[in-house]
Amino acid sequence: MRKRIYEIIEKAEDNDRISKLYDAFMMLAIIASIIPLCFVEQYSFFVVIDRITVVIFIADYILRLTTADYLTKKTGIVPFVTYPFRPMAIIDLLSILPSITNLNYAFRVFRVFRLFKTLRIFKFFRYSKNIVIILNVLSKKKDALLTVGMLALSYIFVTALIVFQVEPDTFGNFFKAIYWATVSLTTVGYGDIYPTSDIGRIISMISSFLGIAIVALPSGIIISGYQDEIEK
Secondary structure, eight states, X not given: OHHHHHHHHSSOOTTOHHHHHHHHHHHHHHHHHHGGGGOSSOOHHHHHHHHHHHHHHHHHHHHHHHTHHHHHTOOSSHHHHHGGGSHHHHHHHHHHHHHHHHTOGGGGGGGGGGGGGGGGGGGGGGTOHHHHHHHHHHHHTHHHHHHHHHHHHHHHXXXXXXXXXXXXXXXXXXXXXXXXXXXXXXXXXOOSSOOOSHHHHHHHXXXXXXXXXXXXXXXXXXXXXXXXXXXX
């Protein structure tokens, strides 16, 4: 019985209709729980939606906890003890906690945790095959992506350091130089802070040109990995 529950609540196989229906039901519940977060004014029916969806999320969490041994493929009590510390289990718990604290006046001090409700969007990772494919791509290409990330961070730091030495009065502090270098690298160009000297402008032009190449690298790596996953 527990094994069948595990098969249902996990990502559906192609021939498992009940599991597919469960996935669709959970995605609808996730969407419904996020809709109230898009409004400043919280209407009464939003509260009802939140109560219903949090009960669904709690039931899902309990089902996953009680079938943790099938997830980890280990026996004994260890899977059940370690499950709450898994990344997705932590996200589940944090997304449930704000609604539970709202039910009790004694816990209203913790309403700052309402921000955690936005974590419910990450619950989609369990039910969308496209997201699973992207996560697999990121996992397989992590070395290449980390290399590009380090290259980008190094370039931002060096560029910020150079421009800060050239125009210390314009930027005021090193953080503003880092901010400018990041905006220049991504070619966003907000225009709220910028070099005013000729040397600073030359550095800005070089940063923008090189930024196009550096920003394009992760896109190529991810697209290549995505195509490999699709072919499989």
